[in-house]
Amino acid sequence: MKVLGEKIKAMAFQADVISSRVSDVLTEAILEGSLENGQKLIETDLQQMFGISRSPLREAIRDLEKKGLVTIVPRRGAFVRRVTVKDIEDIFPVRANLEALAARIAHARINADDLVEMRATLEKMTAAQQQGNTKHYWRRHADFHEIFIHASGNDVLIETLSRLRLHSLWYRFSYQYYEEDQISHLEVHRRIYRLFEDRTADVAVLEKIVHDHIEGAFEKFVGYLNRREGDAEAVIPLTGPDRGKRGR
Numbered sequence: 001m002k003v004l005g006e007k008i009k010a011m012a013f014q015a016d017v018i019s020s021r022v023s024d025v026l027t028e029a030i031l032e033g034s035l036e037n038g039q040k041l042i043e044t045d046l047q048q049m050f051g052i053s054r055s056p057l058r059e060a061i062r063d064l065e066k067k068g069l070v071t072i073v074p075r076r077g078a079f080v081r082r083v084t085v086k087d088i089e090d091i092f093p094v095r096a097n098l099e100a101l102a103a104r105i106a107h108a109r110i111n112a113d114d115l116v117e118m119r120a121t122l123e124k125m126t127a128a129q130q131q132g133n134t135k136h137y138w139r140r141h142a143d144f145h146e147i148f149i150h151a152s153g154n155d156v157l158i159e160t161l162s163r164l165r166l167h168s169l170w171y172r173f174s175y176q177y178y179e180e181d182q183i184s185h186l187e188v189h190r191r192i193y194r195l196f197e198d199r200t201a202d203v204a205v206l207e208k209i210v211h212d213h214i215e216g217a218f219e220k221f222v223g224y225l226n227r228r229e230g231d232a233e234a235v236i237p238l239t240g241p242d243r244g245k246r247g248r
Contacts, residue, residue: 022050022060030069030080031170041070041078067163069170085222088171092218095164098157099149100211103192106151107203110196118147118193125189129182137182142169144189148196171221188213 026046029035047057061078064070071081121144128137142165149161188209195206 019056019059019063022046022052022057023063025050026060026064027067027069027166030064035080037080038082039080041080043077067166069166083167083171085226087167088218088222091164091167092214092221095161095168096211096214096218098161098164099145099214100207102149102152102154102157102161103196103210104203104207105154105157106148107196107201107206109153110148110151114147114151115193115197118144118196121147122186122189122193126186129186134182138169141185141189148192 026035026041035041041061043054043057043061047054050057061070061072065072065078069081070078072078121140124140125137125144128134128140145165149158149165152158192206192209192213195201195209
């Protein structure tokens, strides 16, 4: 909570800060592990940190619950949601199929501005990989995928994938999983970009590459967790005092 408090002070929040902004900051704190696995959100402390009343804070916490980042327990309060391997097993196959569908739809709709942005993002990913900045790399990786997801123009896909991809980013940051070979990872994204750029490309090939890319990451990630935990149902430990705890 100390790290979170320092962040909030640095951002010079005003007393009338809106709940959506509070939700954004708390989301970031969960992604980065400043708010730890299973940690209780103390309303009085957060009210004081943000300089806001109970109402917008509770609205922000409800938004975190909708995102799947917080669990609200009646008469006990809100807690950072404990993430299990089953969560990953449930999320990744769904995300792989939906994101592949988004890529198929986007190929016919993507415009020149989207392609320029996609190429620039790919260059930022390359620079981050060369600099060894893994956090920046995964942020830009998320941006790359979001470009073609939004280019699909399908609001249901966009909204659903927004939540699924948020979880994927959370897993990478909180668990600090950076085993994946970023050089070969980058080459996959260059290929995806080239297929979007080629207006005559076979969309079935594009769809399969996106699907297999996500499925491959899922398999590597679960394999890593199983090796680390020795139990496919273990809770994923985050940084801090919860590291090493197990459960469902």
